[in-house]
Amino acid sequence: MAKIPISMTINGKVHQAEVDPRLLLVHFIREDVGLTGTKIGCDTSQCGACVVMMNGSTVKSCTCLAVQADGADIMTIEGLATDGNLHPIQEAFWDNHGLQCGYCTAGMIMTSVELLQRNPHPTSDQVRAGLEGNLCRCTGYQNIVKSVLAAAEKMGG
């Protein structure tokens, strides 16, 4: 099968490659580009461990082909901190014990970025609804919700 040339910006850096059409975006990010902060949990668009930002909105990168991201602007968890300073949402997860094993965290945080962009003043119910597509096996979610609400406050919400 013919390989397809693609080019996309990931965390501000342009990456070009020739890829198999069936290559998933998450595999391109983790294996070809080497950014392993993005995780694969279910591989069936259920868990949200693979969530990245694509052209300003979140996608489950296990359910997107790398070729579909040709020309896109991608941000992964590695692109969130600026000059070594954690993003307020990352800080809030740290401060509020929003993670235990950390496997779901990159996806939780990327989803939270969009959640707070769309709704800077969420209620805890709205946070729970916004995180509908992200599963956590450890925390019981309480501290994740707490973290997002704390981040909202810190970000001037």
Add this chain to the structure above:
Amino acid sequence: MYAAEFDYHKASSVAEAIQMLGQYPDAKLLAGGHSLLPMLKMRLANPTALIDIGGISELKGITVNDGTVTIGALTTHQEIAASQDIQNACMVVAEAAEGIGDPQVRNRGTIGGNVVHSDPASDWPTVLTALNARFVIQGPGGITHRATRTVNASDFFKGLFETDLKENEVLTAIEVPRLNSNQLAEYAKMAHPASFYAVVGASVVITVENDRCTAASIAVGGMVPNPIRASSVESALVGQQLNAESVRAAADLVANDLSGSLMGDFYASADYRKAMAAVETRHALMHAIGLAHH
């Protein structure tokens, strides 16, 4: 998980997509990929090529005029949920979009892909059947059909994962008749707790004049291959004053419309879904007449 190998072509217009469908036999269109890619990964579908229509701008967007809300096939669930125009013209459509899956599914999934996939657990087929939506289809044309045709919801949804779309045709838009000020519409579903797909969904559009129901359009989905119109419930409502008793009595009749083989699974048996169909129909009606709230 990797899909079997396929070739990939990007179409830049509807005409090019139609031409490519003719050129590459066994090819499938790719929109948001949120039904197709899972099928490819599970190897439930093995097309030789994908034709990506995701970048075709003429398939995107929402326009509202006097009588109709036109939604481009490639419009995402998220765009529909967030559209002020849709919220003003047809709130039930915005609410149905907001109830689909999760934020990432809504960001990528399109209304066109949803209805063409025609999963019995999908929300749009049921909602659009009750609203008497029309489906605008473009194809190469031929002896049996014209290049552009419009199909009513009742003719579009044909069966399990089956629609009226013919080979080499593209769904370009969905037209939803605007509701009048005396029409009330609601969608209620029993959502699967993991995916939010509809275990049972009920969509109602009722017309009320001088306190009485003068027309009703009610569709039920989830346990049937494609949505059915609940004609027993519809005729029981017409002429009635709408209150908790009349609505309950009418909704209970939905069982009459659900004869034949119903679908169930380990999560919800066919009998259970049949019972829930009456409950969700009642919920939708009660919401519509303002006797219950979300």
